Amino acid sequence: MNKHILNSTFLAVLCAMLFVNCSQDELDLAPLSAIGDNGFYQTTEEVEGAVIAIYDGLQEVPLREFALSEMRSDNSRTKSSEGDWAQFQELAVQPTNLVVGSYWAANYNVIFRANRVIENLDAVTDASLRDQFEGEAKFARALCHFNLVRAYGDVPLLDKVIGPEESDYFSRVDASTVYAAIDSDLTDAMGKLPSDMAFGRASKAAAQGILAKVKLTNGDYSGAQALCSSIIDGGNHSLMGDYHDVFYNEGNSEIIFAIPYIGDDANESQDFSFEMTAGGVVSGLNFYTDEFALVVEEGDKRDSTLFNYATIDADVGKFLTQSADARLCGNDWIVLRHADVLLMYAEAIMAGGASTSSFDAVDAVNQVRERAGLSEIEGSLTEDMLLHERRVELAFENHRMYDLVRFGKAISVLGDFAAANGYTFTATDLLLPIPQNEINVSNGALTQNPGY
Amino acid sequence: MKNIYYIYPILFLGLLLFACSEEDIPGEGEIADLTPPSAGFSFSESEDDHLTYLFSNESISSTDFSWDFGDGSTSSEANPSHTFPEEGTYTITLNSSDKLNASDETSRELTIYPPNYCPEIDAFIGDPCDDGDPETTDDTINEACICGGELPKIIPVILEAGFEDETLPDGTGDGRDSWRNDAGGVIQITSSPVFNGAQAAKLPSAGDRVGLQEIEISPNFDYKMSFYYTMKADPGTLTVSILSDFVTSLDQVADATIATIALTDNSDPDTYVRAELEFNTGNNDKVSIFFHNEGSECRLDDFLIE
Incomplete structure (x- = not known):
């Protein structure tokens, strides 16, 4: 009898357990020992953490960028002419080149992090802060897509966080579609970002300036001119009096957007200063070419900043480190500064012509020349003068290759440069190869650029 | 049912006849050519010689190339440079192939003009x-x-610049159709005094009329607009401006003004005075000519922008 009662009780308890069993909704799936995706991004602070992570990702982007924009042009070269690095100066980059792969990965990492912020914006309760975060994320997503489309041509366009199964997103999208998405992101960012942001975070002017460059690249000169004049008239940025201070007085008023680093800090430092300047003596990277040294005019005050006369080698004088540990450098990377905007303004007014006599255009270039202690341009400004001024003023700041392409001079200038140095240049060298490791894991979705 | 057996010899014979040819039999582990060649190229004029062009091969998955320059010459280089015999239009053909003899062909036209043309x-x-x-x-x-x-630099066309009848491109018009707008009432037309032709514009002293016309112009160029005006003896002002927008009310004029001139010469109502307004178009491929008066009756004639 007792046994029977025990059995029925046991059965009843079992049945009860069936009914009151937890549903999956009631289970707390957030792991205790680590931060997972599912339990995170519930508060403003957590989303802001994701925003900071975007900037953390951006710190990876400039590390070896000099190879693909300066060394792959007539501005700089290696010292050793060996290995992966020499492929850039010889205009013979291989799909297996490590820098080509790491640049791709660094930019898509930022895009991934930006998309993470955008999909979690609802957790931010304050409307103006939500707008700011959205603006910062869209700015970074656009900047990195812009980096990618200029370097590789047609590239995958990621407008959301994707998983490994979403192979629709793996294939290359027509460059014009990528540019349209960049334009739309930057236009949104411009409307949402405050003009006054902490140094190192994207401001309204930063979005306007990058958008101006996007518009110049696509031949929308009127749109670019309006954006540049908005920055120039905005009054938040101006030319530094001394060219040297632009690079060695960090956080100055000329900087519109920079990626900050902290010296002697293992997490927040960079090593491009080591690779492309003082350390270059050892590593042998990013030395200025003889061709570059020749175009700097007599009496140009920028000379002592462009070149490092402390060593006998042809060292670049920008971004020289002041850190104790030579490989933990703190120099900020300048993405956009006021002088670039002034020169873009003149380019917009020239509007694809070979010259302009517009006072505003000539005056903008003369402001840059005046600081350099050079004679003013009188009469009309030609395309060649403008390209020359950009080359010297923005040397070793990773603009040269894309300036040549944008001005339509890349084939003739690099063709002559290659011929004079015994390299082989063809028009297909203007786009980098798609990294071979990315093609390998794309299940056939990524195709290689012609010429590789 | 027995009859069916004669089918086997026929099938057998058929098999013999239609058996695979040797080329079609895939080898062990062989897969199809998944990346057949795709031909493509671009070209650019040499800096030194207008007849010499550099060809850039943009073919994919190709190892061998055959160029036909359309002038009887050929090349098998990947990125040839070629000097054409004379100016003219040539059809350039590139045939790109791989080692499996798969190939693709593309053609483009190239027109060479004389230097400085x-x-x-x-x-x-x-x-x-x-x-x-x-x-x-x-x-x-x-x-x-x-x-x-x-x-x-576009020299803009001002319609009905002299306010004459039937001067629109299609031969119609009352001399003021091109100047109508929502910022003020339509201008009046006067036949005396005029500076030129048979008619001129008239703004009565009430100041409720506005002349406004949008014109196409080149951005970022300096222009000079000239016109002739006269005012009656009452004190007043005639304002003539270049606006960046085709405004719809007088409130918008101040913000849209690129250049403006305020005229007050009322010494002789029968004698037209020449006035000029210089302006830079800035970032505008269209501007509007605006005129409006206050206090005194005014007449205008013969607008010209150059």
Whole structure:
């Protein structure tokens, strides 16, 4: 009898357990020992953490960028002419080149992090802060897509966080579609970002300036001119009096957007200063070419900043480190500064012509020349003068290759440069190869650029 | 049912006849050519010689190339440079193939012009050409016409610039149709005094009329607008402006003003006075001519922008 009662009780308890069993909704799936995706991004602070992570990702982007924009042009070269690095100066980059792969990965990492912020914006309760975060994320997503489309041509366009199964997103999208998405992101960012942001975070002017460059690249000169004049008239940025201070007085008023680093800090430092300047003596990277040294005019005050006369080698004088540990450098990377905007303004007014006599255009270039202690341009400004001024003023700041392409001079200038140095240049060298490791894991979705 | 057996010898014979040819049998582990060649190329003119072109091969998955330059010459280089015998139009053909003998072919036309020739305006650099100004009958060399220089400066067309009847391009018009707008009432037309022709514009002293016309113009160029006006003896002002927008009310005028001139010469209501307004178009490919008065009756005639 007792046994029977025990059995029925046991059965009843079992049945009860069936009914009151937890549903999956009631289970707390957030792991205790680590931060997972599912339990995170519930508060403003957590989303802001994701925003900071975007900037953390951006710190990876400039590390070896000099190879693909300066060394792959007539501005700089290696010292050793060996290995992966020499492929850039010889205009013979291989799909297996490590820098080509790491640049791709660094930019898509930022895009991934930006998309993470955008999909979690609802957790931010304050409307103006939500707008700011959205603006910062869209700015970074656009900047990195812009980096990618200029370097590789047609590239995958990621407008959301994707998983490994979403192979629709793996294939290359027509460059014009990528540019349209960049334009739309930057236009949104411009409307949402405050003009006054902490140094190192994207401001309204930063979005306007990058958008101006996007518009110049696509031949929308009127749109670019309006954006540049908005920055120039905005009054938040101006030319530094001394060219040297632009690079060695960090956080100055000329900087519109920079990626900050902290010296002697293992997490927040960079090593491009080591690779492309003082350390270059050892590593042998990013030395200025003889061709570059020749175009700097007599009496140009920028000379002592462009070149490092402390060593006998042809060292670049920008971004020289002041850190104790030579490989933990703190120099900020300048993405956009006021002088670039002034020169873009003149380019917009020239509007694809070979010259302009517009006072505003000539005056903008003369402001840059005046600081350099050079004679003013009188009469009309030609395309060649403008390209020359950009080359010297923005040397070793990773603009040269894309300036040549944008001005339509890349084939003739690099063709002559290659011929004079015994390299082989063809028009297909203007786009980098798609990294071979990315093609390998794309299940056939990524195709290689012609010429590789 | 027994009859069916004669089918086997027929099938067997058929198999013999239609058996695979040797080339079609895949080898062990062989897969199809998944990346067949795709031909593509671009070209650019050499800096030194206008007849020499550099060809850039943009073919994919190809190892062997065969170029036909359309002038009887060929090449098998990947990125050849070729000097054509003379100016003219050539069809360039590139055949790209791989080692499996799969191939692809593409053609593009190349037209070589003589040096210093501008196809856009069908003229040579330095040629005399039409400067677009109807006033000058002798066409002079104008920098704006020179290819490869500054972008051309459009000389804008002002419709009914002299306020004459039937001067619209289609031969109609009452002299003021092109000047109608929502910022003020339509201007009046006067037949006396006029500066030129039979009619001029008139703004009555009430100041409730506005003349406004949008014109197409080149961005970032300096222009000069001239016109003639006269005012009655009452104290008043005639305002003539260049606006960046086609405004719809007088409140918007101040923000849209690129250049403006306030005129007060009321010494003789029967004698027209010439006035000029210089302006830079800035970032506008369209501007509007605006005129409006206060206090005194005004007349205007013969607008010209150059």
